[in-house]
Amino acid sequence: MTAPTETDAGAPTGTGGTGKTGGTGTPGAPLRVPRWRRSLRPYLLIVPALLLTGGILYPFGLGLYYTLFDFSATKPQPDLVGLENYLTIVRQDAFWRSALVTSLYAIGATAVETVLGVGVALLLNRSSRLGRVLEKVLILPLMIAPVIAAIMWKLMLQPSVGVVNYLLRPVGLGGVQWTDTPTGALLSSIMVDVWVYTPFVAILALAGLRSLPRSPFEAAAVDGAGWWFTFRRLTLPMLWPYVLVAVIFRFMDSLKVFDIIYALTEGGPGDSTVVLQIRAYLEAIRFQRYSLGISYMIILWAVVYLASMVLVRYLTRAQRRAAEAS
Amino acid sequence: MNRRNRLTSVAANAALVAYFMFALFPVAWMAILSLKPADQLFNTYFSFSPTLETYRTVLGAAGDEGVPFVRFFVNSLVVSVGAVALSLLIGLPAAYAAARWRFRGSENLMFTLLSFRFAPELTVIIPLFVLYQQLGLFDTYVGMIWVLQLVTLPLIVWIMRSYFSDLSPELEQAALLDGYNRRQAFLRIALPLVKPGIAAVGLLAFIFAWNNFVFPLILTSSEAQTVTVGALSFLGGDRPKYNLTAAAALVSVVPPLLLALTIQRYLVRGLSFGAVKS
Numbered sequence: 001m002t003a004p005t006e007t008d009a010g011a012p013t014g015t016g017g018t019g020k021t022g023g024t025g026t027p028g029a030p031l032r033v034p035r036w037r038r039s040l041r042p043y044l045l046i047v048p049a050l051l052l053t054g055g056i057l058y059p060f061g062l063g064l065y066y067t068l069f070d071f072s073a074t075k076p077q078p079d080l081v082g083l084e085n086y087l088t089i090v091r092q093d094a095f096w097r098s099a100l101v102t103s104l105y106a107i108g109a110t111a112v113e114t115v116l117g118v119g120v121a122l123l124l125n126r127s128s129r130l131g132r133v134l135e136k137v138l139i140l141p142l143m144i145a146p147v148i149a150a151i152m153w154k155l156m157l158q159p160s161v162g163v164v165n166y167l168l169r170p171v172g173l174g175g176v177q178w179t180d181t182p183t184g185a186l187l188s189s190i191m192v193d194v195w196v197y198t199p200f201v202a203i204l205a206l207a208g209l210r211s212l213p214r215s216p217f218e219a220a221a222v223d224g225a226g227w228w229f230t231f232r233r234l235t236l237p238m239l240w241p242y243v244l245v246a247v248i249f250r251f252m253d254s255l256k257v258f259d260i261i262y263a264l265t266e267g268g269p270g271d272s273t274v275v276l277q278i279r280a281y282l283e284a285i286r287f288q289r290y291s292l293g294i295s296y297m298i299i300l301w302a303v304v305y306l307a308s309m310v311l312v313r314y315l316t317r318a319q320r321r322a323a324e325a326s
Numbered sequence: 327m328n329r330r331n332r333l334t335s336v337a338a339n340a341a342l343v344a345y346f347m348f349a350l351f352p353v354a355w356m357a358i359l360s361l362k363p364a365d366q367l368f369n370t371y372f373s374f375s376p377t378l379e380t381y382r383t384v385l386g387a388a389g390d391e392g393v394p395f396v397r398f399f400v401n402s403l404v405v406s407v408g409a410v411a412l413s414l415l416i417g418l419p420a421a422y423a424a425a426r427w428r429f430r431g432s433e434n435l436m437f438t439l440l441s442f443r444f445a446p447e448l449t450v451i452i453p454l455f456v457l458y459q460q461l462g463l464f465d466t467y468v469g470m471i472w473v474l475q476l477v478t479l480p481l482i483v484w485i486m487r488s489y490f491s492d493l494s495p496e497l498e499q500a501a502l503l504d505g506y507n508r509r510q511a512f513l514r515i516a517l518p519l520v521k522p523g524i525a526a527v528g529l530l531a532f533i534f535a536w537n538n539f540v541f542p543l544i545l546t547s548s549e550a551q552t553v554t555v556g557a558l559s560f561l562g563g564d565r566p567k568y569n570l571t572a573a574a575a576l577v578s579v580v581p582p583l584l585l586a587l588t589i590q591r592y593l594v595r596g597l598s599f600g601a602v603k604s
Contacts, residue, residue, distance in 0.1 A: 041423075041427075041508060042423040042424075042426075042427040042429045042432070043423075043429070045419040045420060045422060045423035046419070046420040046423050046424070046432070046435060048415070048416040048419070048420070049416050049417060049419075049420035049435065049439075049479070049483065050435065052416055052475055052479060053435065053438055053439065055472070055475075056442060056450060056475065056476060057438070059450050059453040059454045059457055060445075060449060060450050060453070062453045062457065063449060063450065063452060063453035066453060066456075071456075116345070119341070119345075120342070120345055123338050123341055123342045123345075124342070126335075126338055128335065128338070128339060130339050130342060130343070131339075131342060134342055134346050136587075136590075137346070137349075137350065138349075139586050139587075139590065139593065140349065140350065140353065140583065140586075141349050141352075141353075142586075143533060143537075143579070143582045143583050143585075143586040144353075144537075144579045144582070144583070145536070145537035145538075145539060145554045145578070145579065145582070146537070146539070147537075147539040147554050147555075147557070147558070148537075148554065148557055148575045148578060148579055149352070151557060151558065151561070151571060151575055152352045152353075152355075152356050152572075152575055153352060154561075155355075155356075155359065155568050155571065155572065156352060156355060161367075161368045163355055163371060166371050195348070195349065195352070198345075198349075199349070200597060203593060203594060203597060204594060204597065204598055204602055207594040207602055208602065242602055245598050245601045245602055246598075249597075249598070252444045253444075255446075256446040256447070258447070258448070258539075258540050259539045259540065259554075262539075262543075263558065276446075277446055277447070277448055280446075280448045280452070281448060281544075284448070284452040284455070285452070285455070285544060290452060290455075290456060293448070293452050294449070294452050294453065297446055297448045297449040297452065298449065300446045300449070301445055301446055301449045304444055304445070304446060305441070305444075308441075308444055
């Protein structure tokens with residue numbers, strides 16, 4: 001094992017440059033701490049975190065192990081079945097329907113939130129008096145538990161007695177079925193997601209807008225560049241790394257959506273909004289087919305993990321390009 | 327200001343107002359709904375005779391509606407505070423070590439922690455559901471605090487590392503020259519300097535722990551159940567009690583909302599795991 005090297009930025013190097021100034025705690029009597037103890041120090045600091053990490057990785061590993069068996073409530077003494085669970089899943093139409101709904105949900109919600117969030121940020125960045133007041137409450141929906149948000153919308157979207165249809169009645173739309181049709185249920189869930197998470201994108205985009213350098217914009221204004229040209233050629237490219245962070249968080253999180261669907265549609269009507277985490281919940285908790293349920297989750301975990309690798313690599317490249325540009 | 331500019335500014339304000347109506351109306355509507363007496367629940371919209379009876383039922387002694395909502399509230403408080411305290415205790419030294427030394431495995435540990443943030447919760451919860459039943463941790467505070475580390479620990483370690491990295495090491499070096507040891511330099515120099523960061527990230531972690539739904543849904547049943555699961559209980563039965571549900575929803579969002587307003591300035595770094603600093 002190599003000894004830890006102290007980084008340039010954080011080097012507590014002291015006089016000698018190699019960190020000889022450990023000290024013993026008695027002020028005025030600096031003593032040399034043995035090298036082996038010094039190299040051990042960062043490890044001692046992170047031991048609790050490592051233990052806790054292990055405590056979380058253990059159930060994950062246990063879950064992975066379970067997927068090789070046919071463990072369920074009716075079969076507490078399971079048999080080894082190899083990859084049978086995974087094969088069962090990919091042969092099920094239900095899995096592919098869930099995969100499709102999950103993708104539609106994640107892409108739809110992320111796209112709308114990105115456009116709307118950046119739009120709200122641009123409007124707030126104009127810093128009108130109204131904007132300054134509204135900015136204070138921008139965070140509100142984001143701090144409400146998604147499940148509570150879904151409950152709130154469920155009450156409002158009730159077709160016969162809900163307030164949304166009541167308000168839409170004057171424009172002749174009083175009979176919208178919202179969560180009672182398959183398409184409506186998916187769109188309604190996406191709308192609740194948009195309600196909760198648009199502020200997330202807006203807050204990050206606003207922070208980005210406020211940290212952009214001024215001089216390119218002043219130069220463009222002097223040259224008489226139009227709003228669209230400035231936005232397209234200056235604002236957007238420089239803002240993109242900030243937006244991308246938000247997009248990555250939102251896309252990965254919406255792939256594993258659970259709370260909103262559980263409270264708003266319970267996966268219905270039929271199984272039209274059963275996204276992958278809901279499917280796993282139904283299999284593992286409701287039907288108590290533990291192995292099958294975990295297998296669903298391992299597949300989703302692999303997808304999320306791959307997506308994150310691709311997106312993070314893209315983000316790093318975009319950040320480098322933006323740094324070079326400015 | 328010329329005519330064109332004024333038109334743009336009116337349009338911009340109109341668009342802002344439209345978005346904020348969408349964003350704020352549901353909360354206002356919950357307040358209205360929560361004041362409705364049961365007999366005016368389904369036949370009135372904006373004009374009715376308001377009552378505080380709903381809050382008395384929701385917050386009253388368990389049994390009024392058979393839902394011990396106050397206990398759920400206390401449970402949420404206990405497990406969220408517990409989870410944040412444990413995460414700070416464990417996460418602060420780890421964050422400091424990761425910021426000050428580059429040692430073998432430090433990046434791996436950091437990214438393993440980050441991957442917890444993005445892992446689908448059920449991947450871990452379903453095995454834990456089985457495990458907790460065997461260990462007797464099902465429906466207990468300890469079980470909940472333990473599993474909430476998935477939410478609070480990555481957040482705290484990642485953000486506090488970014489705070490410690492921003493801190494110039496010179497002060498600590500000076501302290502070391504003065505005969506402090508590492509532990510004293512950490513406790514007496516570095517830690518007080520990042521205190522605002524600790525407060526902000528602690529509160530943000532509390533909010534996320536409080537708002538969590540899937541862990542208490544699966545790993546608790548009645549003793550350690552929290553408000554996010556409890557708020558659903560008024561919707562059960564043949565006659566859903568919309569007014570009670572609205573009151574419960576409002577009561578359960580008060581703590582996170584109040585805390586969020588106090589840490590507005592630090593939210594950007596917190597929400598993006600230190601990826602965006604403002």
